[in-house]
Amino acid sequence: MASVREIKRRIKSVKNISQVTRAMQMIAASRMRRAQEQALASRPYAAKAWELLMHFAAQGIDVEQLHPLLARREVVKNVGIILITADKGLAGGYNGNVIRKVTRYMQSEGHEDASIVAVGKKGRDFMLRFGRKVIAEFTDLPPRPTSFDVAPIARLAIDGFLNGEFDEVHLAYTDFINTLTQTPTIRLLLPIQPSAEQMSEVMRDYITDTKPMTKAPYIYEPDPETLLDAILPSLTELQIYQAVLESRASEESARMVAMRNATENAKELIGDLTLTYNKARQAAITKEMLDIAGGAEALSQASK
């Protein structure tokens, strides 16, 4: 059996670890709430933008012809994937889940050579290690990302799509359902399709009407093309922004749960170790007493 002092040292170190994991759990919880609030706040805008686009589509004009960001390509050869992961680990299965989803997708769709735009260090490192084509990386986004922070990502996607570098751009991120459930998701980002399928599931609840109220033709100022020019890039940017926020909320809640488990395990371990420690101590005392008793017995025998 390990010595008493050794066990004592282990108890102390496990206690320290549990303090760290508990602190991390608290931090993750507050960050999760913040990201969640931010994600929720952006949903009405996204919902209205989608509705507007669907009203456009319902006008009977051929929207695909109207704007290059809406035009589907006949042959899809080059695919771009925006992969949103965390910069840090210690978040349970969070990073692994979304990365696995993407690699499976690349295999099953035959897009092994897809260009990866890595948002977050974990996804970048994984893809580089397995020799995938990582064409850009965006790491160290601030804890409270704004639409300004994601604008360059959107630019890259839009420019790449327009100049033919990508025939399709997909967005891989983690949808935040609740604290215990997060679902890794892959969605088509470009070309934009004004239909319910392209929306994330959480967004669908926010859309109230998909058809315009009136049948009368719209007045466009200045004209449909210019209007779409204003709406479509910002809708793309918005989708990425939302995906970043959903992923952030998912990351922090995954980390929170992971750290809570770690804290609980540490507590259990401390309990076990304390028991062992007490046993060892008891054994040491018993042994000492036996020694003393034995010694006394030997003495009394000798004096006889």
Add this chain to the structure above:
Amino acid sequence: MATLRLEIVTIEGRVFDDEVNMVIAPGVEGVMGILPRHAPLLTRLNFGELQIKKDGQADQFYAVGGGVMEVQGTQVIVLAESAEHVDAIDISRAEEARHRAEERLAQASKDQIDFDRAEAALRRSANRIKLARRHRQKGGYGVQTPDNR
């Protein structure tokens, strides 16, 4: 009197959501007044002032920094790049933003995208300052006193 449902939303959240009687918005092709049962309309918005009229209440003013407005039937949706109530504008912060934008504009002349962004930021902050000043004066429009110029 008939009413319109007006919603103003930005990426950061919902700014306004209520029944109103009239909306006066800064469209790119001129300021337009929207009354209930207006013909369906979709327009881009300029940097400017959005005025909301409601019976029995003082008019409300919002500083809008571009975006899109959709009108259909009795519903008006404003998707704004930025929107805030004039009373909520922090003038000193807007001044700072204008200053920053001017500096960036001076440097960014080479890159078209940077230039566009800086220009938009400049126009947005200038619009804020203009509206906040105008509405905080006692007389409303017009008269400028030396200390608030």
